[in-house]
Amino acid sequence: MSDVLTVRGLSVSVRDTTLVSDVDLTVGAGERVGLIGESGSGKSLTALSILGLLPEDVRAGGSVRLDGVDHELVGADERRMSRVRGRDIAMVFQEPMTALNPTMRIGDQLTEAMLIHRTLAKPAARTAAAELLERVQLPSDTLRAYPHQLSGGQRQRVVLALALANDPALLICDEPTTALDVTVQALVLDLIVRGVVDRSSALLFITHDLAVVATVCERVLVMYGGRVVEAGPVAEVFTRPRHRYTEGLLAASDVETNAPRLTTIPGNVPPAGKFPSGCVFRTRCAHATALCEETPPWTGAESHGFACHHPVEVTDA
Ligand SMILES: Nc1ncnc2c1ncn2[C@@H]1O[C@H](COP(=O)(O)OP(=O)(O)OP(=O)(O)O)[C@@H](O)[C@H]1O
Numbered sequence: 001m002s003d004v005l006t007v008r009g010l011s012v013s014v015r016d017t018t019l020v021s022d023v024d025l026t027v028g029a030g031e032r033v034g035l036i037g038e039s040g041s042g043k044s045l046t047a048l049s050i051l052g053l054l055p056e057d058v059r060a061g062g063s064v065r066l067d068g069v070d071h072e073l074v075g076a077d078e079r080r081m082s083r084v085r086g087r088d089i090a091m092v093f094q095e096p097m098t099a100l101n102p103t104m105r106i107g108d109q110l111t112e113a114m115l116i117h118r119t120l121a122k123p124a125a126r127t128a129a130a131e132l133l134e135r136v137q138l139p140s141d142t143l144r145a146y147p148h149q150l151s152g153g154q155r156q157r158v159v160l161a162l163a164l165a166n167d168p169a170l171l172i173c174d175e176p177t178t179a180l181d182v183t184v185q186a187l188v189l190d191l192i193v194r195g196v197v198d199r200s201s202a203l204l205f206i207t208h209d210l211a212v213v214a215t216v217c218e219r220v221l222v223m224y225g226g227r228v229v230e231a232g233p234v235a236e237v238f239t240r241p242r243h244r245y246t247e248g249l250l251a252a253s254d255v256e257t258n259a260p261r262l263t264t265i266p267g268n269v270p271p272a273g274k275f276p277s278g279c280v281f282r283t284r285c286a287h288a289t290a291l292c293e294e295t296p297p298w299t300g301a302e303s304h305g306f307a308c309h310h311p312v313e314v315t316d317a
Contacts, residue, residue, distance in 0.1 A: 002067060004029050004169045004202035005050070009062035010074070012045045012054065012226075020045050020226040023062070027170065027202040032193070034213035034234065035206045036249065037223030043206045046223070047172050049074065050204075051091060052081035068169060087117040090163035092192070094175040096155035099162065100147040106133075106158050107143030113165045132161040135198075136191050153184030157191060164195045171196055174206040189216055210255040214238060222246045 005027040012020035020042040027033045035043050049060040052073060064073040069088055071080060085091075093099060101109055110129035114120055120128070133142050136157040147155055156176060163171060173192060177185040193216055196203045205216055213220050213234060220237050222230040222245065230243040238255060241247045 002029055003027065004031075004067045005204065006065045006067075007046075007050065007063070008065075010046065010049055010064065011061040012042070012049055012058060013061070014058045018226065019058075020049070023223075023228050025204075025221060025228065025231075027204055029067075029169075029202060030197070030200040031219065032196065032203040032205060032217045034217035034220040035204060035223060036208065036210060036213055036220060038208065038249070041223040042226040043223055044174055047091070047174050047204065047206055050172065051085060051089060052076060052078070053085075066169065083117075086113060086168075087166045088168055089170045089172060090166070090168035091172045091174070092156070092159050092163050092176045093173075094178050096152065096159045096179075097147060099159045100155060102147050104146070105143065106145050106147070106150075109158075110143075110162060110165060113162050117166050128165070129161075132165055133158075135164075135195070136161045137187070151184075153180050153188060156180060156184075156188055160188070160191055160195060164199065164201075167199045168201055170202045170204065172204045172206070175208070176205075177212070178207070178209075192216070210238070210249065210253040214255055222249070 003026045005025070007023060007025040010020060010023040010025075011018060023042075023046055025033070025035075025046075035046065037043055045054070045058070048054050050064050050073065054060055060074050062074060066073060066084065066088055069084055073081070073084065076084075091099075100106075104112075107126065107129050110132060111122065111125040114125045114128060115122070118125075130140050130143060133140060138154060138157055138161075142150070142154070142158070147158070150158065156179075160176075171192070176192065177188050180188060189212065192203070192205075195201070203216075205213070207213060217234055219232065220234050221228050222237065222243065224243075224245045230237060230241065230246045237246060238250060241250055
């Protein structure tokens with residue numbers, strides 16, 4: 001797997017105070033990586049450095065490279081970064097209204113996002129906008145709506161459609177479901193995963209919610225005091241944390257840490273015979289209202305919502 005994002009020795013400082021130090025991070029094509037840590041640990045500053053969106057007085061050092069972009073992103077001028085943002089890197093933040101123009105219809109915002117970065121005829125962009133809305137399960141009349149006419153969950157789905165409009169190599173999500181009603185959180189997470197899987201985009205997912213990381217990500221980095229203190233596959237870090245801080249995070253969360261194995265099933269269909277008969281197969285599928293359980297052979301897997309992109313827990317018999 002080739003790396004889409006390569007961050008080396010990233011530091012962030014304001015005047016003489018260092019807020020983020022020596023962060024190394026890579027995300028491969030089609031890989032979903034979580035960045036977790038308590039409030040103030042430096043997650044958002046790391047994301048904003050990658051996007052070139054740090055506030056005026058805050059400086060980044062080190063290196064951020066993106067596959068397919070021939071220049072260094074740290075220190076790149078705004079003209080270059082505005083070409084990268086929305087085309088190569090897209091983002092979804094916590095509050096959807098900050099990403100939407102309140103005075104423009106959703107359809108116009110979607111077509112504009114495509115026309116800025118691509119040579120496309122307007123009618124083709126319009127058709128693509130309708131398709132994008134369909135992919136995030138919004139009705140076609142949403143094209144004519146203004147942001148204030150939508151619910152929070154609908155707005156965040158529009159923001160996701162905007163973010164995916166140009167098939168970005170990297171999608172960065174910073175607490176994308178924190179402000180949403182619990183009932184729509186699972187749907188939005190599912191749509192994010194589907195969106196990146198369909199495009200083989202890399203995903204960097206920032207959250208303080210460990211259960212969300214277990215659902216969405218394959219690999220995780222733990223930040224503490226502006227540094228990455230632990231990194232590895234989600235199954236490993238969540239079951240055998242090496243850093244005391246990670247142990248504390250896990251103890252304070254309701255994530256199940258005793259899952260013996262976590263795996264993502266390629267092709268989204270559980271492979272027959274891969275797991276011993278008698279073991280329990282569980283997935284936090286957004287289509288299901290609760291955890292589903294099934295034992296091999298995988299009869300009726302699809303109807304149980306098992307054919308999804310989510311990590312799957314397999315408890316040995
Ligand atoms: N513009 C700024 N000037 C000075 N300090 C800042 C600035 N922005 C952020 N900080 C500080 O940098 C540290 C890291 O902030 P950051 O927003 O990256 O944390 P976070 O892990 O994303 O937290 P949260 O989960 O609450 O969003 C915090 O201590 C914060 O107060």
